[in-house]
Amino acid sequence: MADVFKALDDGTRRLILDELAVRDGQTLFEICSTLVMRHGLGSTRQAISQHLAVLEDAGLVVTERRGRSKFHYFNSGPIAAITQRWPPTRKDAP
Amino acid sequence: MADVFKALDDGTRRLILDELAVRDGQTLFEICSTLVMRHGLGSTRQAISQHLAVLEDAGLVVTERRGRSKFHYFNSGPIAAITQRWPPTRKDAP
DNA sequence: TTGATAGGCAAGTGAGCACTTGCCTATAGT
């Protein structure tokens, strides 16, 4: 579970999750160009590839290979586990 | 908002949040002894104090001074902001 | 006032992480 927090503790990785949440199933090169276009991120391909590996190890991203392409999908399961660990404290009665 | 993820990316700080979620309003020394008792954490008082400062900067902990004591309270607001940023993807229709 | 309690400030150290650089593997098209 510590991998999830480590993965989320990076601005670039959070942007990647944002983009995958908007348009799911992107390849590495698509993510690279999307980050450059919409956020001005000048990261290299290798940097993004390493970020995606971290996200995949944390279970936040699920991949699927077809041919020479690898498609990346956002998985919200680990995010839900966070709120299950610290449920919202309701200080006002409903 | 980046402070929240940085604050959560540490095992000791997550344990502190766990303890405050169980028993709210503890002082620094109470948190220290609780971590030693229930988790075998051998951290010094200064280390815990720095962790609490990080948690407070992130808004995950709210403090209140009375006399020479400082009481710490867990705040779940930033946690809720995380799930608002990445809402659960429902892959099954309700 | 003196001593004890509760906490804060600041410099120094070691380890982990993001990023680059360079080269390599595998699939698709002609």
Next chain:
DNA sequence: ACTATAGGCAAGTGCTCACTTGCCTATCAA
């Protein structure tokens, strides 16, 4: 077969962070 595309592997570098160490401030009790 040859070239281009899509991605992977690994070493090196700079920077941030957790933790320690030492000293200091403020409140309470005698």
